[in-house]
Amino acid sequence: MTKMTGFFVTGTDTEVGKTLVSGALILKLREQGKQVIGFKPVVAGTYQDASGHTLNEDLETLRIASQLAPGQFNLSPYVLDMPVAPHLAAAIKGIALDMNTIMQALDDVQKHSDCIVVEGAGGFLVPLSDNQDLGDLAQKIDLPIVLVVGMKLGCINHALLTQEAIKARGLKIVGWVANSLENEMPLLQENVATLKAAINAPFLGLIPSLPNALQKSHNSPYSIEALDFAARHIQIAIH
Numbered sequence: 321m322t323k324m325t326g327f328f329v330t331g332t333d334t335e336v337g338k339t340l341v342s343g344a345l346i347l348k349l350r351e352q353g354k355q356v357i358g359f360k361p362v363v364a365g366t367y368q369d370a371s372g373h374t375l376n377e378d379l380e381t382l383r384i385a386s387q388l389a390p391g392q393f394n395l396s397p398y399v400l401d402m403p404v405a406p407h408l409a410a411a412i413k414g415i416a417l418d419m420n421t422i423m424q425a426l427d428d429v430q431k432h433s434d435c436i437v438v439e440g441a442g443g444f445l446v447p448l449s450d451n452q453d454l455g456d457l458a459q460k461i462d463l464p465i466v467l468v469v470g471m472k473l474g475c476i477n478h479a480l481l482t483q484e485a486i487k488a489r490g491l492k493i494v495g496w497v498a499n500s501l502e503n504e505m506p507l508l509q510e511n512v513a514t515l516k517a518a519i520n521a522p523f524l525g526l527i528p529s530l531p532n533a534l535q536k537s538h539n540s541p542y543s544i545e546a547l548d549f550a551a552r553h554i555q556i557a558i559h
């Protein structure tokens with residue numbers, strides 16, 4: 321496999337805005353004239369669209385951001401129905417998540433793009449199997465890591481734990497994004513200031529709570545306007 325360019329997007333937890341930031345990064349890379357494809361090693365949680373197709377919200381968001389047609393490219397080798405820890409969703413389906421299968425799928429989409437934005441599943445050390453986790457996958461993929469901090473009580477500890485885990489794998493955080501989530505936390509700016517001092521990587525920006533008009537509705541992914549709103553709040557050097 322040739323050396324990839326792009327980003328690996330991890331977060332302090334599940335539901336912290338990795339998909340929002342991944343979509344925003346795809347838009348920023350596309351603004352530079354690059355062909356970008358989003359990828360997730362595994363997704364857990366599906367819904368049926370009006371035509372009865374089984375879809376996943378994150379993959380549909382990455383698809384919107386990359387401007388891909390429905391079904392164009394396989395953005396994840398593992399689409400699992402239950403919205404639970406991926407290795408458990410896989411076990412329920414009677415399968416195991418295999419690192420080589422993920423790398424092969426990534427290689428396939430990479431052939432059609434200049435850059436890849438890989439969104440992790442949950443936090444940095446979510447298991448893929450009994451002996452491998454997403455940190456191992458991040459090591460194999462070896463893309464610069466963007467850390468998304470979901471701004472809620474507890475995020476300082478989660479951010480520091482994640483930073484340690486990334487460092488322990490010999491990887492580097494290229495920057496971190498504070499995502500304000502749906503309800504702005506008390507002392508938001510003070511929390512951001514604490515994180516700026518504690519995280520040993522550039523601060524890329526604070527995404528405010530999405531304006532009501534841009535909030536997603538049930539089962540529908542982020543709109544392109546929501547991704548663009550987030551992109552406008554991220555400053556990142558793209559080479």
Ligand SMILES: Nc1ncnc2c1ncn2[C@@H]1O[C@H](COP(=O)(O)OP(=O)(O)OP(=O)(O)O)[C@@H](O)[C@H]1O
Pocket residue numbers: 331333334335336337338339340341378440441442443499500501502503527528529530536
């Ligand atoms: N800035 C924001 N303003 C308002 N709502 C937000 C914001 N960021 C995220 N959300 C909401 O928080 C929820 C989780 O966001 P998102 O799906 O991007 O998280 P994630 O980290 O990608 O989760 P997963 O681990 O499942 O991939 C979504 O319902 C989304 O609408």
Ligand SMILES: C[C@H](N)[C@H](N)CCCCCC(=O)O
Pocket residue numbers: 334335363364365402403404405406441442443446
């Ligand atoms: C289903 C969910 N939305 C994510 N895709 C997966 C989150 C896995 C979290 C596992 C854990 O850390 O306990």
Ligand SMILES: [Mg+2]
Pocket residue numbers: 338339340378439
């Ligand atoms: Mg997501």
